[in-house]
Amino acid sequence: MSRGVVVIGHGMVGARFVEEVRRRDPDGERVSLTVLGAESRPAYNRVLLSTVLAGGLRPAMVALPVVDGVDLHTGVAATGIDRAARVVHAADGTTHPYDELVLATGCRAWLPPVDGLADAADRDAPTHGVSLFRDLDDCERILDAAVPGARIAVVGGGLLGVEAARGLAGRGVAVTLVHPRTHLMERQLDPGAGDVLATALRGLGVDVRCGVGAKAWDPDTGLDCDDGSRVAADHVVAAGVRANTGLAADAGLAVDRGILVDDRLATDDGRVHAVGDCAQHAGAPGGLVQSGWEQAAVLADLLTGTDPAARYRGTRPVTRLKARGIDLAALGDPTAGDEELRVSDPRRGRYGVLALRDDRVVGAVLMGLPDAAAMITELYDSGAPAPEDRLALLLGRALPGEASSATDPGRMPGTAVVCRCNSVTKNTLVSAWRAGAHDVDALSRRTRAATGCGSCRDVVCGIRDWLAEADPPEPQVA
Secondary structure, eight states: OOEEEEEEOOSHHHHHHHHHHHHHOTTOSSEEEEEEESSSSOOBOGGGHHHHHHTSSOGGGGBOOOOSSOEEEETOOEEEEETTTTEEEETTSOEEEOSEEEEOOOEEEEOOSOBTOGGGGSTTSOOTTEEEOSSHHHHHHHHHHOOTTOEEEEEOOSHHHHHHHHHHHTTTOEEEEEESSSSTTTTTOOHHHHHHHHHHHHHTTEEEEETOOEEEEETTTEEEETTSOEEOOSEEEEOEEEEOOHHHHHTTOOBSSSEEOOTTSBOSSTTEEEOGGGEEOTTOOTTOHHHHHHHHHHHHHHHHTSOTTOOOOOOOOEEEEEETTEEEEEEEOTTSOSEEEEEEEGGGTEEEEEEEETTEEEEEEEESOHHHHHHHHHHHHHTOOOOSOHHHHHTTOOOTTTSOOTTOTTTSOTTOEEETTTTEEHHHHHHHHHTTOOSHHHHHHHHOTTSSSOTTHHHHHHHHHHHHHHSOOOOOOO
């Protein structure tokens, strides 16, 4: 008899968990799945929302595959969890009993305490020129405001705020990015890299103001800041998020910044689990889809019984931001090394910090150095010793034989991770090619490469071209 698993949340991680379960148990003999998704749409790739803002993708193009054999309820929010009866209550009045419960509620949009922004909290009410930036509905509201000649202020210079600003700049909108910290993306970047990123954004037409906090919003006059300045804006985009822990807290589960989980992704109630941005695990960096997808795979192993010994031990963090005029990679902890190298060329948008310990890469921040980013990320993933010429490595010019270049598919080792979001190696792509996946879309469907943040798509294209030249497919006979 199958175990009844209820999943609350049908975002990127909830959908991936469902897919992982059905990969292991395609006929539902071991696990029956019920999914409650608050959004009326099926799951889609939130990482690509900034590309939707920029006009590079239509909303329909970011949809994720729908998995068969699942009792999916879209547009139905969970309203409560009765842990004693093991039942989930939903907004449409239905109840859903469970043997195991998976919370994949992700993040909720967060409004900073700025006078005049609170009206946007009720999403069914007029927003008075304020939009959140969390889902496709938010994108549609922002795009309605992004008309020629519009002036939009983005509040918050973390990863989401930077992505929103560069997306809107791609629309030709006059964008001002207001950030209260001294530099952008302070969770991932040091001040030098933050300054170079700000310069790159200014080159795209964004007015970047760091060390300036939003104070009050009036749709008639604009956004007042705490330094006494005023941003002339017709619309404000608030780009903050917080872990969505309300249901868990109301059910009496242990909650801090997120829902506390152990290596089995279990909460303090062993029948309730949490994965993705709503979960708090000591080894999981916040805001990365890779960690949520790795957690989904571990939990699927456990709940289907495929691997009862599976445990989530953490994710090695790599943040990528790749767009017109911006190529940024931040990985590991750049402050954790016993050896550090640093180069700065802000005029040309290049900056690099490389930290090593015992000859291994433990952290780096790389802006405008794509070859170095590829090689250093490869070393970080593999744990291989760094080449002796550290400066050449940091500049992306390591000597042949010392470090294989991840930008050269022929020299890339088979175990090199190409797609970090999905843990896809070069060997996996080669196997998929030999099994008949002879174009990039087919490789993506077969392996999932380039279906997360999309930053690896150029590398996948390069491997496909290399394979086509080295091992061309046999012609089809009519």
